[in-house]
Amino acid sequence: MKRQLRHIQVRSSRRVVGLGMAIALAAAALLTTGSPRATRVFAITSDPAVTALSIAPTEGVSGYFHVATVSDGSEGASEFIADIDWGDGTAHTLTSGGCDPCVPTALSPWEVYASHTYEDEASHTITVSVVDLADTESNSDTSPSFGVAEHDSLAAGPRNTVNATERGFLSFVPSVALGTTLATFTDTYTGDRRADFSVTVHWDNGIACPDTTATTANFGLTFDGTSGGVSHYSVKASVLNNCVYAPEERLITGDTGTGPHVTVTDTGNIWKIPFDVKVVEGDTLVPVATVDQPTVAPTVSIPFSGDVAVFHDTTLTRFFLDPSFASSAKIFWGDGTNSAGVVSDSECIVFCSYWEVDGVHTYSHAGRYLVRVYLYDTGGGAMTHLIRFINVH
Numbered sequence: 001m002k003r004q005l006r007h008i009q010v011r012s013s014r015r016v017v018g019l020g021m022a023i024a025l026a027a028a029a030l031l032t033t034g035s036p037r038a039t040r041v042f043a044i045t046s047d048p049a050v051t052a053l054s055i056a057p058t059e060g061v062s063g064y065f066h067v068a069t070v071s072d073g074s075e076g077a078s079e080f081i082a083d084i085d086w087g088d089g090t091a092h093t094l095t096s097g098g099c100d101p102c103v104p105t106a107l108s109p110w111e112v113y114a115s116h117t118y119e120d121e122a123s124h125t126i127t128v129s130v131v132d133l134a135d136t137e138s139n140s141d142t143s144p145s146f147g148v149a150e151h152d153s154l155a156a157g158p159r160n161t162v163n164a165t166e167r168g169f170l171s172f173v174p175s176v177a178l179g180t181t182l183a184t185f186t187d188t189y190t191g192d193r194r195a196d197f198s199v200t201v202h203w204d205n206g207i208a209c210p211d212t213t214a215t216t217a218n219f220g221l222t223f224d225g226t227s228g229g230v231s232h233y234s235v236k237a238s239v240l241n242n243c244v245y246a247p248e249e250r251l252i253t254g255d256t257g258t259g260p261h262v263t264v265t266d267t268g269n270i271w272k273i274p275f276d277v278k279v280v281e282g283d284t285l286v287p288v289a290t291v292d293q294p295t296v297a298p299t300v301s302i303p304f305s306g307d308v309a310v311f312h313d314t315t316l317t318r319f320f321l322d323p324s325f326a327s328s329a330k331i332f333w334g335d336g337t338n339s340a341g342v343v344s345d346s347e348c349i350v351f352c353s354y355w356e357v358d359g360v361h362t363y364s365h366a367g368r369y370l371v372r373v374y375l376y377d378t379g380g381g382a383m384t385h386l387i388r389f390i391n392v393h
Contacts, residue, residue: 013160051141058118067084120267152196165376307356329343355375365392
């Protein structure tokens with residue numbers, strides 16, 4: 001009759017000792033005090049014969065596994081001790097012979113059963129060492145390699161739309177504010193399992209915006225607790241993302257290909273969660289002080305061509321020319337006519353935050369005219385204007 005084994009947990013310190021001492025320690029551990037003792041490894045003989053078996057565990061799920069078969073034509077199960085090394089670095093399991101149910105005098109073959117929980121998916125082997133307490137014979141065997149099955153099952157949370165401030169190249173501040181939640185997901189494997197995941201944010205706007213990898217060190221991935229039988233996680237903007245988002249007032253739709261999305265990777269599994277990006281205004285435009293405005297002194301009937309107004313972007317958030325600021329201007333000359341202005345950055349050296357508006361106009365009459373200059377950026381989100389008087393001679 002095949003027999004099953006009761007078991008207790010111990011921590012192993014595998015080393016060779018004398019046979020008599022080993023038997024005494026094992027017997028004392030199991031029969032006298034009941035307290036754990038370190039398992040000893042005995043000299044290997046051909047009897048008993050041990051066959052370690054592969055198992056099929058799932059991460060995070062406790063299982064009761066058939067781990068080995070032992071054959072010895074003369075002994076009963078109660079005369080054996082088996083040590084099980086689960087191969088994952090956890091405490092060994094020490095089993096003693098017993099019935100569940102069985103006939104105490106039944107002979108081999110008999111089976112080794114034990115409970116164990118593997119905390120993470122990986123490949124392992126089990127080593128089972130058996131000692132015959134009657135005649136001090138021992139043997140061991142290692143199972144074929146087996147895999148621990150994945151238990152994580154991720155589901156994306158509600159789709160997020162995040163604000164990204166329009167930026168030029170090499171911005172001083174991130175386009176998406178640090179700590180902004182990009183995506184959320186749930187996992188059927190409950191508990192804080194952040195160490196299992198790696199997260200990469202794919203901004204994918206197509207302009208100077210590399211992917212960023214989030215880590216627990218910079219709060220890229222956070223564990224938000226467990227409810228409803230699942231664990232909740234969120235992925236946050238965690239590094240300076242100097243993406244060039246331009247122009248503003250547009251929506252970049254996320255997808256799992258070229259659009260913005262988050263990639264969550266676990267061993268052998270990849271999940272992609274898209275999010276949308278709304279590009280919002282990043283400019284604050286104001287006219288420079290009156291004393292710094294260019295001098296405009298047209299002459300009647302002679303075409304005027306030159307600077308009419310100068311504006312300043314007070315955000316100071318970019319180096320070089322903002323590609324989104326191919327703006328437009330309109331000049332109302334005060335005589336009932338208007339024309340388009342030309343925006344330039346002719347005085348830009350490092351910081352392109354000053355913008356000149358040039359115009360061409362011919363006045364028919366001398367006098368004092370109230371001139372209005374309007375400046376727009378490409379997306380239409382930022383607008384400013386200057387009102388000034390011009391004397392025509």
